[in-house]
Amino acid sequence: xxxxxxxxxxxxxxxxxxxxxxxxxxxxxxxxxxxxxxxxxxxxxxxxxxxxxxxxxxxxxxxxxxxxxxxxxxxxxxxxxxxxxxxxxxxxxxxxxxxxxxxxxxxxxxxxxxxxxxxxxxxxxxxxxxxxxxxxxxxxxxx
Numbered sequence: 001x002x003x004x005x006x007x008x009x010x011x012x013x014x015x016x017x018x019x020x021x022x023x024x025x026x027x028x029x030x031x032x033x034x035x036x037x038x039x040x041x042x043x044x045x046x047x048x049x050x051x052x053x054x055x056x057x058x059x060x061x062x063x064x065x066x067x068x069x070x071x072x073x074x075x076x077x078x079x080x081x082x083x084x085x086x087x088x089x090x091x092x093x094x095x096x097x098x099x100x101x102x103x104x105x106x107x108x109x110x111x112x113x114x115x116x117x118x119x120x121x122x123x124x125x126x127x128x129x130x131x132x133x134x135x136x137x138x139x140x141x142x143x
Contacts, residue, residue: 002107007117010101014094015086018042019105022112023085030087034075035113037123040089040097042105042112045078051110089114 006019018026029045043051055072058065075096081087089099102117115123 001109002112003109004107006105008103008105010089010094010099010103011086013088014091015088016103016105016114017084017086018081018112020085022107023081026081027085029078029080031076031078032087032089032093032114033072033077034093034096038097038119040093040099040114041108042087042114043110047110048076048078 002022002025004019004021008016008019010016025044026042031043031045031048033041033043035041052073055065055069058069060066075093077090077093079087093099097114098116098119099114100116100118104115104117104120106113106115106120
């Protein structure tokens with residue numbers, strides 16, 4: 001499970017060292033793809049394969065499912081971290097997420113997310129008050 005907030009830097013070659021606490025889960029391979037809210041999702045290869053198995057069960061007759069699948073998979077990039085635990089973020093994905101040198105990597109359970117730090121701070125400040133004021137059951141059975 002991916003947890004926490006980390007602040008690595010993007011190097012001049014578009015590489016990032018993912019947090020040490022994520023290494024054991026990601027050392028055999030990762031998939032980085034477009035996320036929602038203009039961040040990047042980072043999955044272990046195993047988790048991405050399981051997710052793909054669920055996604056491909058969506059009916060091909062559903063335009064929304066086809067559109068989502070196209071955008072999600074067309075941006076996917078698989079790789080294995082190098083010996084220094086760096087992964088390269090392709091230019092197209094860096095552009096999509098508006099990544100600069102300052103990054104924020106958050107744990108989001110089954111995945112990590114990579115955000116431009118300024119974008120994360122804006123998102124967090126906008127969402128934190130809504131989180132604090134949640135009065136209805138957002139996730140069934142949680143509260």
